[in-house]
Amino acid sequence: xxxxxxxxxxxKENQVTxxxxxxxxxxxxxxxxxxxxxxxxxxSVGASWFSxxxxxxxxxxxxxxxxxxxxxxxxxxxxxxxxHNNFYEFGTKKSQPAELAQSFKVDPWQLKVSGEVENEFTLxxxxxxxLFELEERIYRLRCVEAWSMVIPWxxxxxxxxxxxxxxxxxxxxxxxxxxxxxxQMPGQKSKRIGGGIDYPYVEGLTIEEAMNPLTxxxxxxxxKTLAPQNGAPVRLVVPWKYGFKSIKSxxxxxxxxxxxPTTWNILAPHEYGFYANVNPKVxxxxxxxxxxxxxxxxxxxxxxxxxxxxxxxxQQEVAHIYKNLDLKKxx
Amino acid sequence: MPxxxxxxxxxxxxxxxDPVEAIIHFTGIGALNILLLTLCISPLSxxxxxxxxxxxxxxxxxxxxxxxxxxxxxxLAFEAxxxxxxxxxxxxxxxxxxxxxxxxxLLAALTVxxxxxxxxxxxxxxxxxxxxxxxxxxxxxxxYYWSVKLDVxxxxxxxxxxxxxxxxxxxxxxxxxxxxxxxRNK
Numbered sequence: 142x143x144x145x146x147x148x149x150x151x152x153k154e155n156q157v158t159x160x161x162x163x164x165x166x167x168x169x170x171x172x173x174x175x176x177x178x179x180x181x182x183x184x185s186v187g188a189s190w191f192s193x194x195x196x197x198x199x200x201x202x203x204x205x206x207x208x209x210x211x212x213x214x215x216x217x218x219x220x221x222x223x224x225h226n227n228f229y230e231f232g233t234k235k236s237q238p239a240e241l242a243q244s245f246k247v248d249p250w251q252l253k254v255s256g257e258v259e260n261e262f263t264l265x266x267x268x269x270x271x272l273f274e275l276e277e278r279i280y281r282l283r284c285v286e287a288w289s290m291v292i293p294w295x296x297x298x299x300x301x302x303x304x305x306x307x308x309x310x311x312x313x314x315x316x317x318x319x320x321x322x323x324x325q326m327p328g329q330k331s332k333r334i335g336g337g338i339d340y341p342y343v344e345g346l347t348i349e350e351a352m353n354p355l356t357x358x359x360x361x362x363x364x365k366t367l368a369p370q371n372g373a374p375v376r377l378v379v380p381w382k383y384g385f386k387s388i389k390s391x392x393x394x395x396x397x398x399x400x401x402p403t404t405w406n407i408l409a410p411h412e413y414g415f416y417a418n419v420n421p422k423v424x425x426x427x428x429x430x431x432x433x434x435x436x437x438x439x440x441x442x443x444x445x446x447x448x449x450x451x452x453x454x455x456q457q458e459v460a461h462i463y464k465n466l467d468l469k470k471x472x
Numbered sequence: 473m474p475x476x477x478x479x480x481x482x483x484x485x486x487x488x489x490d491p492v493e494a495i496i497h498f499t500g501i502g503a504l505n506i507l508l509l510t511l512c513i514s515p516l517s518x519x520x521x522x523x524x525x526x527x528x529x530x531x532x533x534x535x536x537x538x539x540x541x542x543x544x545x546x547x548l549a550f551e552a553x554x555x556x557x558x559x560x561x562x563x564x565x566x567x568x569x570x571x572x573x574x575x576x577x578l579l580a581a582l583t584v585x586x587x588x589x590x591x592x593x594x595x596x597x598x599x600x601x602x603x604x605x606x607x608x609x610x611x612x613x614x615x616y617y618w619s620v621k622l623d624v625x626x627x628x629x630x631x632x633x634x635x636x637x638x639x640x641x642x643x644x645x646x647x648x649x650x651x652x653x654x655x656r657n658k
Contacts, residue, residue, distance in 0.1 A: 217489075225489030233623040236488065286621065288490055336623045408622065427568060427618065432558065434492055434551070440485030441495060446553040 199243045199373075201365040206275035206295045214279055215437050217290035219363045225436070226370045227284070228389060230319070230326040233336045238370035245325055245369035252375060256316075256396035259307035269360050269375050273297035278357055280380040282387070283419045283453045288434045294378055295361035300352045308348065308396045315351040316401035317344045317377060318393040338404060344388040345401035345415065346379065347462075355380055355458050358391075381455040383417045414472040418463065419453035423472050475502070475542065492550045499546055503539035504612055506532055508633055511609065515640040530586050533605075537583040540576055568618030575611035578604050606641075609634050 228238040248266040255261045264272065275295050283289040303315070321329060321341035328335025350356065357378040360367060367373035372389025379386050385405050395401075405413035412426055421431045435445045452459050478498050482491035510532040517525035552559040563569050582602055585591060591598050613634055617627035 221489035229622075235490075286493075288493070290489075333625060338622075424565075427566060429558070429562060429565070432555075434490065436489050438485065440487070441479070441482035441491045441550055443485075444553060446551075446555065 197244050199245065199369050201368055203365055204270065204275060204295055204361045206277050206361070206364075209277040209279045209293070212279040214281070214291045216279070216293055217436050218438050221436055222290060222292055222362065223368055223370060225290075227286075227384070228370055228372070229336045229338055230328040230340065230342065230390075231370065232328055232334050239368075241327055242369035245373065247369070247374040250374050250392075252392060252394065254302060254306045254394045257309045257312035257398060258396050259309060260305065262306065266374060270366075273301050275360065278355075278359075278378075280355075280357070280378060281453050282378075282380065282384050283433060283449065285383040285385060285413070285417070285425060285430075287428060287430065287432070287449075288436055289453075290436050293363055294357055294359040295364070296357045296359035296375075296378070298354060299356040299358050299377070300354065302358060302394065303348075303351060303396070306396065311398050312396035313348055314397050314400055315346050315348060316393075316395045316397050317346075317388045317391055318342070318395075319388055320390045320392045338408065342388060342404045343401065344377070344386055344403050346386075348396070349462050350379070350459075353459060353462070355455060381419060381452040381459045383413075383419060385413065386417050416463075416466075416468070416471050418468060418472075419449060420451060420468055420472070421449040422451075423469055475499075475539065492546070495546050496543060496551060499539050499543035500616065503536050503543060504616065504630060506536045506539060507605075507609060507612065508630075508637065510536060511605070511637045515637075533586060534583060537579055540579055544572075544576055568615055571611050571618065572615035575608050575615060578608050578611070582608070606638060609637075 224239045225235050226238040227235065228242070231238040231241045250264075250266040250269070252264040252269065253261075254263070275297060277293055277295050279291065279293045281289055282292050299315075319340075319342040320326070323330035323340075326335075326340075328338075329340040346356070357380075358375055359372075359378045360375050362371060367376065369390075372387075372391075375391055376389040377387050377391060386403075400415060403413075403415055405417075406415055419430075424430050431449055432446055433449050435447050437443070437445065439445065450456075478487065478495065481487045482495050485491065487494045510529060513525050513529050513532070517523070548554065548559050552562070563573055582605060585594060585598060585601060594601070613627055613630050616630065617624060620627060
């Protein structure tokens with residue numbers, strides 16, 4: 142498969158911030174010693190001063206896929222999706238994954254499907270794009286920090302992958318794991334950069350949630366393969382849950398009997414639960430979840446505060462899963 | 473001037489994907505940084521007698537207030553977007569915001585009383601009020617610590633810096649604690 146730098150014409154949104162403008166602003170800020178003001182005690186000042194001058198940029202490839210033609214949501218500009226990321230394996234500041242992940246190797250890749258199944262198998266890099274027909278799904282992504290984006294993902298339903306594995310009756314949950322490679326992921330090598338998380342990052346869903354048609358294994362967005370900061374080469378997208386459930390750079394999918402551990406629940410169990418369904422009626426202990434800032438184009442004056450919807454607006458597709466579950470207790 | 477420049481970047485959508493978060497963080501950290509700077513002046517001026525450093529305390533202190541005010545106003549105007557129910561609700565319900573509000577109100581009291589006429593009329597009580605700057609420092613760092621999702625490195629470093637600065641004022645605290653204990657023994 143040819144990896145080529147995409148032509149500018151492949152970009153669909155012409156509201157994307159021009160890259161030279163973006164880079165110029167950063168240079169100007171640095172010259173004013175000003176990135177310093179906000180990052181005075183930043184641990185990554187060294188990296189950002191020296192790395193952006195001669196950077197290796199990750200090369201994305203264009204994809205063929207079935208378009209999500211019925212959707213009319215306003216998309217978040219690609220430049221914002223590429224530069225505003227919580228991916229602590231590459232640093233805890235939102236700008237760090239884009240800065241530090243440019244030389245991340247995604248080929249070769251191994252995604253192993255195993256556990257309570259009749260058919261264990263491993264996908265390699267090409268399988269991710271060839272095994273199932275790719276389709277575009279335009280989903281809202283709601284972060285637990287109360288901001289959200291609208292993202293044109295490309296991928297295939299997780300249910301296809303699981304059906305292929307033929308789960309047994311013991312398979313009640315699905316456990317996911319991110320790559321563990323401290324040589325490539327500075328946050329895994331250094332506790333200071335990585336936020337003190339016990340890597341690798343793990344996540345989980347119930348079998349019913351995993352088989353829901355909305356649940357996506359994404360291998361691209363905006364018409365191209367994923368950039369490393371978005372979880373290349375393959376990541377989960379569960380749009381009715383808070384963003385931390387949508388685990389990135391997945392290497393293992395295991396069907397299991399018992400509820401698997403999940404990273405944020407381990408870090409702060411009274412703040413982050415297993416289900417983490419988007420729910421305006423259940424606040425985070427330290428901030429409200431009743432509304433969110435929708436990130437599209439527009440700067441400081443954009444009137445972008447909107448009320449948060451139950452299940453991030455996906456009630457029709459998923460509310461039935463939880464009809465007997467107390468969502469205040471099982472947050 | 474950095475404050476004005478940052479706001480103009482935010483308005484023109486050049487401050488990253490989430491300018492609201494960036495602005496609130498920038499003004500908060502800015503206030504804290506200048507506060508630390510202000511507290512360096514007394515110990516520095518004792519060692520560098522040649523420069524009239526003490527005169528800088530009032531303008532710097534006022535800048536702390538300006539940044540803190542922008543921080544609070546940005547929260548109201550851009551985060552809550554003038555949804556007063558949300559704004560007041562968050563202040564009432566979130567402990568990390570109470571701590572921040574308390575710090576801000578104390579800071580406002582210090583700022584208002586920095587006016588020369590008022591300072592003169594207050595006499596001894598002026599210094600007693602302005603000793604609250606140490607409490608403001610600790611409350612601000614606490615507010616920051618509680619607001620962070622996971623990575624407490626930065627607030628921890630500020631706490632360390634605060635203790636270093638406070639240690640320069642050991643004598644002052646010894647006198648204060650003597651004063652308090654004498655008062656009790658009556």
